[in-house]
Amino acid sequence: MAETVLSMARSLVGNAITKAGEAAAAEISLLIGVNKEIWFIKDELKTMQAFLMTAEEMEKKPRLLKAWVEQVRDLSFDIEDCLAEFMVHVGSKNLSQQLMKLKHRHRIAIQIRDLKSRVEEVSDRNSRYSLISPNTDEHDTLSDEFRYWSAKNIDEAELVGFDDAKESILNLIDVHANHGLAKVIFVVGMGGLGKTSLVKKVYHSINIVNNFSCRAWVTVSQSFVRTELLRGLIKQLLGGDSENEHFKGLQSMQRNEKVEDLVEDLKQGLKEKRYFVVLDDMWSIDALNWLNESVFPDSNNGGSRIIVTTRDASIIQNCAYPSYLYRLEPLKTDDAKQLLLRKSNKSYEDIKRGKAEKVFDRILERCGGLPLALVAIGAVLRTKCIEDWEKLSLQLSSGLKTKSSLEEMTRVITLSYTHLPSHLKPCFLYLSIFPEDFPIKRRCMVNRWIAEGFVDAKFGMAMEDVGNSYFDELINRSMIQPCRFYSHGVVQSCVLHDIMRDIAISISAEENFVFMTKGFVSGIPPENIRHLSIDGRQDSYLSFDLSHVRSLSFFYNPKEQLASLCSPQLRMLRVLDLEFSLCRVTQNDISNIGSFCHLRYLSVKKGSYIYHIPRSIRKLQGLQTLNLKRSLITKVPAEVTELRSLRSLRCSTLGVYSHFEFTTRDPRKSLVTTMKLPLILPHLISGDKSSEVVAEFRKGLSSCWTHSNGVSVPKGIGSLKELQILELVDIARSNKKAVHELGELTQLKKLGVAGVTERNVNYLCEALQKLSSLCSLRVEAKPFRGLHMLEQLASPPPFLHTLKLKGSLHEIPSWVGKLEKLVKVQLVFTKLKDTESIQVLGELPGLKCLRLILNAYIGKELVLCHGKFRGLKTLRLDSLEELRKVTFEERTSPKLETITIQDCSSELAVCGTANLQSLEKIKYFAKGKLVKEDMHGERPVVQAGQSQSAHHREDIKAPETIEKSQTSSLEKGESSQSRPRPDVLRTLQPISATTKLKRSLSCPASALIVK
Incomplete structure (x- = not known):
């Protein structure tokens, strides 16, 4: 009996060992096959991307083909995610590290097997439905060569054919009638007719400037915020600013001023003034009623004037003031011809020589006199030879010459998107992340494009230079509009025209490129969201899958807690942009930042309650941009020196203390306070203030209560060879070796240093002499010290265009x-x-x-x-x-x-x-x-x-x-x-x-x- 039991036990153990061996063999086979299948899906991805580029160039696609394109696009995104996971967890590791990553390697191996199966299924689906065939005609694409023309050479804002319209509106305004109730002039027309440009000419005219005591221009968008609009009116009409009593405390994220108080202040301030106000792009009847009844004083008899531009003439019926209508019509033929020639950078003689006069007239006719259409199509014509205009003219809808509707014009504007080179299309669609009328910073946009992989590397050019060329090309093609310039004439920020933005949103939604919580009320959100934009002005409940999100952007004051959103679920996140959120970012919000192993861009709003950079940041080996300006951080940890891909490091601290300061006059009392304060803070301070006070206290401890705005950097900073922006370094609190290593950052274009003294100025000058690529330099002396020793800088960076000096000088250094x-100098x-x-x-x-x-x-x-x-x-x-x-x-x-x-x-x-x-x-x-x-x-x-x-x-x-x-x-x-x-x-x-x-x-x- 015993022998039988023993035999059965041996048999069971043997079977178990055999099965375990088979499972182990299967596991080993699976893991070994990963590298081979990685090459397979890489090749498939290249083919998919080529197919998608070809499909984008097709004006009309059958429904079946559209569905297939969508499937191929989603599959290509999943393959990109899988390849990114492989490179982070497996591809860039040595053998010992790979052994430690067996769990991730197993997960990636299963993903690759599933992706390979999906690739075969998609291919079979094409065969079943004959979606494409080998004889598919190739579509014309724009040449890679693009002639860059400065947008400033063509002044579209001074549109032709508006002089008569300007005089007509001035007559309606009757500037010399300086008595009576306010008068409202409505300028009505469809989008793209030039209402804003026309009224802008009136707004800046000498008659308006001379005859009204104050002026204001505000944009009343579809989703305007009352407090924001009132603040804009007060600032322009009453001279309000951030230091005004109405705006004290706006540096905090909780904006609690009441609409009623702002309205009362505005009405009282305008009682005796003769004001001139432009309400641009009015959409809502409710908005006009509110402005009429609540904002503008009804007792003002100074002959004030209000101009409203709108697309909807029906809102005029609800105006409480005497009102007049001016309906803007399309441009006359001669004026339209002049504008189109100007934008296409051609003369009429050029067209005649190129024998394209009839084609030009056909394009002109189909634009229907719409300025926006003329500007957009003219930008496309400028990029093409005159001989190729015939093909373009055949693609234009003929509806514009018979029916001036927004839909027909949108087709024309969409055509300018269709004719963008493939590398610019995702860059343009990416702009739809930003809210309406939002100023978009060039530097922010270019860095985000690079982080997303939209910018292609070019031999001999820095990635930032390539990205800037993309930005300039979008401006030259009139896809985006410059709104602010640097001192040296380069565009600093831009805005997206509302119609262009509508097009970008529409295409992004169709391609599942960007998902915006603003406007999403109910229904089923799309699957596999890649770029998520959260607008805090509307409640949003993010109960859907975030595992594929690549970029997360917050605007205004989101209702969700940042700590709950920045969770490990966002494992594929590349871009985390909190710069424009109106809620304070705390230390807890970024405590798990190391779990975002794919993160390449991190930007936090100025004035955050972050007091140290987590050591887990070392895991972000792909991080390119780290922006923590004006936080409560006083030092950069040594782990940052391991981030060899870092291109922009912007860290600075506040040099003042709002709640307490350490004092050496009574060190015993200060020591007791320092020891007890962390224990009593939670009991004495409300929850809203606790994070701020604790963060400031931790900042003071870590910096010995310094008043410097700079942060200390560790030894090894010279290993960041890709670094192009570094600010603000406190060299008085940094290691001497770290100051020496600044000279090794030969790619630096912008540098800011603080804490300069007689002891360290020699090290600084030695480093500066090696930075031959530097374009912007900021130097601040240590408090109560001077910058006299800067004279010894024998060989300054030759390409400096911006210089900022803070600290006493006997005279400007001779160098x-x-x-x-040098273009800009600031002395403090x-x-x-x-x-x-x-x-x-x-x-x-x-x-x-x-x-x-x-x-x-x-x-x-x-x-x-x-x-x-x-x-x-x-x-x-x-x-x-x-x-x-x-x-x-x-x-x-x-x-x-x-x-x-x-x-x-x-x-x-x-x-x-x-x-x-x-x-x-x-x-x-x-x-x-x-x-x-x-x-x-x-x-x-x-x-x-x-x-x-x-x-x-x-x-x-x-x-x-x-x-x-x-x-x-x-x-x-x-x-x-x-x-x-x-x-x-x-x-x-x-x-x-x-x-x-x-x-x-x-x-x-x-x-x-x-x-």
């Missing part, structure tokens, strides 16, 4: 005069004593922007000497307490356009403005409020009925600072423009086209592509 490419606390001390700046041929801030100059008089500052365009004088007189000698600053004076003495006089040929305006600010604006140049400020003798004064004096009692004449309704002006406007030269373009882009809704 600054060697920087021929430099305490220069006389005019001779800044003359080296006057010799710089390219200097366009000069800022003197916080006692940067402590002399009584500042003289811009004869023949100096030949390229200067903007001058800012801020908080110069000792300055009493600014003098412009003859032939100085011939290109100076704007002078801004803020928080200087009320006795400050500006003399010699008659010598400034290009001067447009002088703006005066006091405590953050615009108290006076003197208009010059093309917009003289003679008030109606004002004596001409008032214009023979030579000097301008700044007004008294406005007190909180608000008793000044400006607050009582007196126009700042009614004050005497110097007689300096009669010999001005015409403003350049570039100046006109920048001026036309100064209002929120203006752009190259008109509404």
Whole structure:
């Protein structure tokens, strides 16, 4: 009996061992086959991407083909995710590390097997339904060669054919009727007719500037926020700013000001003023009723005027004020021809020589006189040879010449998307992530494109340069509109026209490219969401699968907790953008940041409650951009030096303490407080404030209560060879070796350092002399120290275009005069004593922007000497307490356009403005409020009925600072423009086209592509 049992036991054990061996063999076979199958799916991915590019170029696709394209696209995304997982967990590891990753390797092996099966199924499906055949015609694509033309050379904002319309609207406004109730003029027309551009010409006209005490331009979009709109009106009409009593505390994320309070302040402020307001792009009847009944005072009899641009004429019936209608019609043939020729960069002689006159006329006819269509199609024509215009003309819908509808125009605009090169299409669609009328920063956009893999590497070019060329190409093709420029003339930020945005959203939804919570109320969300945009102005319940999300962007104040959203479920996340969220990011929100092993871009809003970078950040080997500016971080951990792909590292801290400061006057008391504070904080502080106080306390401890804005960097920082941006480094608290290693970062283009002293300035100068690619440099002395030793920098970076210095100087270092490419100089606390001390700046041929801030100059008089500052365009004088007189000698600053004076003495006089040929305006600010604006140049400020003798004064004096009692004449309704002006406007030269373009882009809704 015993022998039988023993035999059975042996048999069972043997079977178990055999099965275990078979399972192990199968497992080993599975793991071994991974590398082979990886190559298979890589090849399949290349073929899929080629097919998708070909499909994108097809104007019309059968429904079956559309369905198949969608399946292929989803499969290609899944393959990309699998390859990314393989590279992170397996491909980049050595043998010992791979053994530690067997669990991940097994999971990836199963994914690859499933993907291979899906590839075969998709291929079989094509065979069954004959979706494509070998004889499919190839479609024309745009040439890879693209001639880059500056958008500034073509001023679409000054559209042709609007002069008569402008005069008609001015007649309706009746600017000289300075009595009676407010009048509303409605400018009605379909999107793309140029309503915004037309009204913009009226808004900047001399008649409006001279006859209204205050003006405002606000965009009333479909999803406008009342408090935001009211803040914009108050800022422009009453001179409000972030320092205004209405806006104190807006640096915090909880914006709790009441609409009723803002409305009452606005109504009281406008009671005695004659105001001119433009409400651009009005969509809602409710919005107009609210503005009529609640915002604008009904007792104002000063002859105020309101212009409303809208697509819907029905809202006029609900206007409470006397109203007039101006219906905008399409451009006449001659005007449309002129605009299309201008945008296509061709002359009529070119067309005749190319024998394309009939084709041109056909395209012109089909555009139907719509300015937006003309601008968009003209941009496409500019990229094609005249001989190829025939093919393009056949693709245009003929509906535009008979029916001017939004749908028909959208087809024309969509055509400009269709003709984008394949590398620009995802870049354009990616812009739909941002909310309506949102200013999109160039640097942010380019870095995100790189992180997403949209930017192709080119031999001899940095990735940032390639991405910037993409951005410029979208501008030149009129797909995006520049709205702000850097001092050196490069576009700093852009906006997306609402119709262009509608197209991008529509295509993104069709291709499951971007999912926006804004507008999604109910229903089934799409599967496999890749790019998720969360708009906090609308509740969103994210109960769907986030495992495929590649980018997560927060805007405004999301209802969800960031810590709950930033969970391991987002394992494929590449981009986490919290920069534009209105809620404070805390340490807890990024505590598990190391689990996002695919993360390449991390940006957090300024003023976060983050006090240290988690050590788990070492796991983010693909991280390219880390932006933690103005947080509570005081040092960069050594783990960051392991991130060899890092291209942008922007970390800085707040140099002030809001709640407490460590003091050495009573060290015993400070020590007791320091020991007890962490224990009593949770009991004494409310939950909303607890994170802030704890973070500030931890910041003080880690930095010994320093007041520096910089952060310390560790040894090994020189290993980040790809780094292009590094700021703000406190070299006083950093290791000496780390300061030496700054010179090894030869790819650096932007560097900011703080904590400069006599002891470390030598190390800094040695490092700077090695940074030959540096374009922007910021240097701050340690508090209560100076920058005198900077003179020893023998060989400065030759390509610097921006220089910012903070700290006392005897004079400007002589090496600054060697920087021929310098465009912008900002001096803070430099305490220069006389005019001779800044003359080296006057010799710089390219200097366009000069800022003197916080006692940067402590002399009584500042003289811009004869023949100096030949390229200067903007001058800012801020908080110069000792300055009493600014003098412009003859032939100085011939290109100076704007002078801004803020928080200087009320006795400050500006003399010699008659010598400034290009001067447009002088703006005066006091405590953050615009108290006076003197208009010059093309917009003289003679008030109606004002004596001409008032214009023979030579000097301008700044007004008294406005007190909180608000008793000044400006607050009582007196126009700042009614004050005497110097007689300096009669010999001005015409403003350049570039100046006109920048001026036309100064209002929120203006752009190259008109509404």
